Amino acid sequence: MLYNRGEEVLSFGDSILAKFPSLPHCRDFRFDGYTTLGVGGGAPLALFPRCAEELSALVCFLQSEKLPHRVVGNGSNILAADAGFCGAIVAASRMRGIRCQGELAEAECGVSVSALLRVCAEHGLGGIGFMAGIPAAVGGAVYMNAGAQGRYIAECIESVRIAEGGRVFELKAGECGFSYKHSAFMESGSCILSAKFRLQKGAVQSILSDIRAALRRREGLPRGKSCGCVFKNGSGYTAGELIERAGMKGAACGGAFVSGAHANFIINGGRASAADCLALIGRIRAAVAASSRILLQEEICYIGDFA
Numbered sequence: 001m002l003y004n005r006g007e008e009v010l011s012f013g014d015s016i017l018a019k020f021p022s023l024p025h026c027r028d029f030r031f032d033g034y035t036t037l038g039v040g041g042g043a044p045l046a047l048f049p050r051c052a053e054e055l056s057a058l059v060c061f062l063q064s065e066k067l068p069h070r071v072v073g074n075g076s077n078i079l080a081a082d083a084g085f086c087g088a089i090v091a092a093s094r095m096r097g098i099r100c101q102g103e104l105a106e107a108e109c110g111v112s113v114s115a116l117l118r119v120c121a122e123h124g125l126g127g128i129g130f131m132a133g134i135p136a137a138v139g140g141a142v143y144m145n146a147g148a149q150g151r152y153i154a155e156c157i158e159s160v161r162i163a164e165g166g167r168v169f170e171l172k173a174g175e176c177g178f179s180y181k182h183s184a185f186m187e188s189g190s191c192i193l194s195a196k197f198r199l200q201k202g203a204v205q206s207i208l209s210d211i212r213a214a215l216r217r218r219e220g221l222p223r224g225k226s227c228g229c230v231f232k233n234g235s236g237y238t239a240g241e242l243i244e245r246a247g248m249k250g251a252a253c254g255g256a257f258v259s260g261a262h263a264n265f266i267i268n269g270g271r272a273s274a275a276d277c278l279a280l281i282g283r284i285r286a287a288v289a290a291s292s293r294i295l296l297q298e299e300i301c302y303i304g305d306f307a
Contacts (some may be wrong), residue, residue: 013045040080073137083306109139127200129210133218154178164190222259225268240264246287253280302304
């Protein structure tokens with residue numbers, strides 16, 4: 001890919017690295033080695049900012065120059081195309097800053113949910129233990145308002161710091177458009193830099209007990225390479241129940257199959273392609289529509305060209 005600036009013509013990656021020469025990066029990034037589903041092609045460049053300041057400067061530059069890019073966290077809710085993504089991947093995995101003060105905890109977007117819970121527990125901060133076991137980073141969890149057992153991360157959010165349109169600013173929780181598995185960030189194109197949580201003071205052992213209880217509730221979920229639940233639940237039904245009722249539990253396409261333990265999980269048996277997963281998603285949706293008259297909606301994020 002070429003990027004034009006006046007009479008100067010630089011390769012796509014070189015144009016970014018010329019602006020950020022000290023930023024950790026890699027050429028020929030691979031989604032199949034980064035995502036929990038383990039499928040997908042590559043990207044010409046991945047950049048690894050180490051703090052919110054580096055991330056905000058990088059994203060503001062990419063936005064202002066209109067350079068194609070995607071910000072990713074833990075890679076746990078992503079289906080990347082076999083053809084890959086023709087742009088820059090901004091991977092937040094090295095952004096691990098957490099700060100606790102009083103009843104507030106602030107975490108950078110690359111912090112894993114498990115690390116957030118651990119540090120908060122060490123500081124006697126609880127009330128977010130229901131998130132235990134969710135294999136997401138803070139940025140991704142906030143982006144999709146992740147949750148479990150009928151509770152969602154938005155309940156604990158005080159504010160979210162974002163980069164958008166060349167500016168960095170903070171939004172209160174009520175300004176983030178949170179709803180079921182949704183936030184306003186999905187439409188705005190904003191980059192989540194960090195999130196501040198208002199938690200509850202408590203005894204460390206009690207908080208750890210809540211975390212262990214949440215982990216036990218997840219013990220029956222499928223093992224293996226997956227992107228978690230594929231479809232959203234609806235009013236009065238769960239997607240898994242509808243998929244099972246449609247006879248799709250155990251259905252396979254290439255190397256991808258519907259889990260026998262939980263029908264809303266698609267498992268990569270080891271040799272699945274993104275095309276296999278996409279075809280299976282289409283078959284599931286069609287089968288459920290035929291049997292229940294309900295059109296399931298995905299909760300996963302697609303990256304790249306699936307054409």
